[in-house]
Amino acid sequence: MSGNLQVLGACPLDCPDTCSWIVTVEDGEAVKMRGNPDQPYTRGALCVKVNRYLEHTRAADRILYPLRRTGPKGSGQFERISWDEALDEIATRLRGIVDEHGGEAIWPYNGTGSLGYVQGCEGVAGRRFWNMLGASRHWLNICSxxxxxxxxxxxxxxxxxxxxxxxxxxxxxxxxxxxxxxxxxxxxxxxxxxxxxxxxxxxxxxxxxxxxxxxxxxxxxxxxxxxxxxxxxxxxxxxxxxxxxxxxxxxxxxxxxxxxxxxxxxxxxxxxxxxxxxxxxxxxxxxxxxxxxxxxxxxxxxxxxxxxxxxxxxxxxxxxxxxxxxxxxxxxxxxxDHVHFTIDTREDLLAEPVRTLAMTRLAAELPSVKCLFVYGANPLASTSDTNRIRREMLRDDLFTVVMEHFPTDTADYADIVLPATMQTEHMDLHAGYGHLYLLWNEPAVSPPGECLSTTETFRRLAERMGMTEPSLFDTDLELAEQLLSSGHPSLEGVTLDRLRKEGWMRMSYPKPxxxxxxxxxxxxxxxxFPPPGKAYVPPHTAGKDGLTLITPAAHTFLNTIFGNNPELRRRSDKPRSSRRESEGRANEERSGGVIEHAPVVLVNAADAAARGLADGQRVRVHNANGEFLADVEISDRVAAGVVASPKGRWPKFSPGGAGPNAVVDERDADMGKGAVYHDNIVELTPV
CATH class of the missing domain: 3.40.228.10 (Dimethylsulfoxide Reductase, domain 2)
Incomplete structure (x- = not known):
């Protein structure tokens, strides 16, 4: 990778736009990233978050080597170990769990950290390996x-x-x-x-x-x-x-x-x-x-x-x-649903049918689980009822492996942490969920430290466990060829060679x-049409006293990705009073340089007056599930009866170590076991 290269890639994040990007590489280092001006949907622009992506890949807190826990669960205390040590320990623990409790005691918990069809959740990365073990199925139902x-x-x-x-x-x-x-x-x-x-x-x-x-x-x-x-x-x-x-x-x-x-x-x-x-x-x-x-x-x-x-x-x-x-x-x-890839997870590798665990029910299902293997997810910040999840993750008999880029709240509870590549360091195939284009991501640089891609991690783990099934060792290019092999008319003219050369292609749908x-x-x-009497299901909050909490997307974070970026955290903060500034400096001194950033809760003036709340005042946002601390912003952006606190902050960086999901109930929506992040009653009490 010497000289100056322009490498075509794609954004992997949980956003409908799935942008095409161009990475400029000089002497093996990525020095610039910009939106692809030739791609009709991206039109040359990236977002405020992804504009800092190269900076994010080089962040000081990037996990570069395998780690083993040395302190109590949740302490974030780890020591560096070799890949051989990490693979040996994981393989030994997995064999023991399967022998004693059966494969269904293993929960592969995959999230939307990457929407790639090779490395990420869309292609169900790692599922062939888990099928060989008879692990529980993971239902990625939290989003839509x-x-x-x-x-x-x-x-x-x-x-x-x-x-x-x-x-x-x-x-x-x-x-x-x-x-x-x-x-x-x-x-x-x-x-x-x-x-x-x-x-x-x-x-x-x-x-x-x-x-x-x-x-x-x-x-x-x-x-x-x-x-x-x-x-x-x-x-x-x-x-x-x-x-x-x-x-x-x-x-x-x-x-x-x-x-x-x-x-x-x-x-x-x-x-x-x-x-x-x-x-x-x-x-x-x-x-x-x-x-x-x-x-x-x-x-x-x-x-x-x-x-x-x-x-x-x-x-x-x-x-x-x-x-x-x-x-x-x-x-x-x-x-x-307009994307018609062949996603071959090799269900024939399962010896017998296994249960399916819904990611929205993590707190309820964890007691029956002996191994939680998390990748592309940060459930201790992103999933409902985080207090119950945290209590379960403290169990000594729960073996937790987290494949990650950064020391998230979830990684703090791991027994083993594995360093994962980021998008500029591996290849992947993407399809947006907000447009009709396919995109190819070519690796622009070599992975730092000892980071491995998701696919390579599972290949090595399969080998360490003595598995010989050939499909477990398919290369990334072979996996991509398989995805494009469906023969569906929408893929007419789409080839891997052409995608790699051009970076993107529109699926073969008419225009318009x-x-x-x-x-x-x-x-x-x-x-x-909906059947009689089935056109409206009232929200859980209907007719209840209290305030309905909404947790919308933050402008500077994508779910919890970028939640550790100091500049994006700073941009997300409401301007502080001098008192809050001095408290922030004190927190920084106490925490060794990490400033606690309190979430903001938007409150209508009528609701604030009824509770005697002032702008900038710190409050407990609470209900029977738990609480988090937030600073009041009196605003006409929300109507009376509604409060809003944007998602995306890491609980570990918030006062009290909790975020909005501490008060979100683990209930199912009417269909698909969907999450109910915007259907919870809370109260606000001054701290």
Whole structure:
């Protein structure tokens, strides 16, 4: 790697944009990273987070060698060991657990740290190895499963409209999505639509960055989105603008669903959603008379008790209006179901069926687990009910291995920590869940220290355990070839050689792409409307006293990735008072240079006054599950009854060592065992 190279790659992070990037390498060192100007979705731009990615790969706290715990669990005290020592200890412990408790006592806990199909969660990296051991299956359901389940019940697939086609829309509903923070490349297509006269509405409990830039912000009560959808359709029916031809040709259950819509007149919708009746009616009129209408709804909308039903009811809107027939109309949630790779996890390697463990139920299921093997995840910061998880991870009889880049809260509880490569150091194949492009990531530099890729780690572990099954040792290029071998029409013309040379390719879908203009991939070929009485599931918080806590994405973190970056942590902080500054300096001195950063909790002025709270005051945010400490920011960005504290901070850097997930209940949404991060009641008490 001598001389000057321009290496094509792709962002691996849990974001719909999956950007194409170019890394400049000089004499073996990555010196610059920029968005690929030739890629139609990236258009040369990266986000505020990924702009610091090269800096992140060289951070002083990067884990470069295998580590073995020397202090108590949770202390973060480790010693450096060799790979041989680490592999020997893991192999010995795994054999012992399988012999004594069976393979199902092992939980491979894989998260969305990388969305790669070779190294990351999308291709279920390591599953062949775990199948050989008979380990429990891991259900990666924490992010989007409720919404995906709702869409599949309606449309037969979670794949919807091509987000690029939003540029053709005349009415754009950004529903429960903060585009400028969580997928800002879509905004360029929204701007294209606005230049052509489109009206943009942000429907969100919080007045986000995106809501500030929209033509209209509608503050909805959390968890009542399905009711608003029914109310808007009520106006459509009153105007008589439903698409009767489309309804007759491409939907089923319309007569019953029509009766359900009629139960939600504007006045009733206003009472349930907290939206003024005039606003509901006005938006209903726009929807009734504007074609095409595009709805962009992402994962935040479905993180409550009725999340799956909400997405199912929202996707019914273009079925009634006929927007599914128009390029630029429909719902864009995720494009993942338009990706048709061959993901061969070799289920035939299992000697017998095994149980499936849902990652949203980590606290409840850990008592039955003897080995927790975590990769691409930081559950002690990202998963519900972290206090119960922490107590379980203190168990002496739980052998925990964490494959990581940095010393996260979860890594502190590991028995063995394995150093993992980052995206510029390994190869991978990607497909965005917010567009229709495939991307290749070529390694730009050699891994630092003794870091290994996920695939290489499992190859070495399989060898150490004496496994001989050939598929366990497939190279990364062989795995990529297998992924592209499905023969699906969407991959026509796509080859690995071409991807490696060009860096990205659009899948072979028409442009413009209207996936449901002529029907749906359901058994009947029709959109299935919600059955009678099943179009709305109230949130758990409905009718309860207290404040509904929302934990939206932070602008400077992606889940908990970058939560250890000093500059991005600094940018995430609300400006401190002089008292808070002096406390911060004292904390820095006490903690050896690591400043504690308190989360901020946004509180409406009425709720603050009722509790005697002042701006900047530190409070306990608490309920029966636990508590975390936060600094109050009195703000009109949240309505009365709602408080918001952005996710992404590491608990270990927060006062009290806890974050917002300490108060999030481990409950299931109505579909897909989805998480309920936005469906929890809390109270605020001054510290």
């Amino acid at each position: 499963s409720a919404g995906s389940s709702g869409l599949r019940r309606a449309n037969g697939t979670a794949g919807g409209m091509d987000p690029e086609n939003i540029a053709r829309a005349k009415l754009i509903l950004l529903w429960g999505t903060n585009t400028l923070t969580s997928g800002h490349h879509l905004w360029k297509f929204i701007q294209d639509a606005r230049a052509d006269g489109a009206h943009v509405v942000a429907i969100d409990p919080i007045r986000t960055r995106t809501a500030d830039q929209a033509d209209e912000h509608i503050a909805i009560r959390p968890g009542t989105d399905a009711v608003l959808a029914l109310g808007l359709l009520n106006v459509v029916l009153a105007e008589g603008t439903q698409d009767e031809e489309y309804l007759a040709a491409h939907t089923e259950g319309w007569d019953d669903f029509r009766e359900e819509i009629l139960k939600y007149p504007v006045e009733r919708v206003a009472e349930i959603t907290g939206i003024p009746a005039a606003t509901v009616h006005s938006l209903g009129m726009r929807l009734a008379h504007t074609r095409p209408t595009a709805i962009r709804a992402t994962m935040g909308i479905q993180r409550h008790a009725g999340g799956g039903t909400a997405m199912r009811t929202i996707t019914a809107i273009p079925g009634v209006t006929g927007d599914w027939r128009h390029p630029g109309g429909g719902v864009a949630y995720s494009t993942s 792409f209207a996936p449901f203009a002529d029907g749906f991939p359901t058994r009947s070929g029709r959109l299935r």
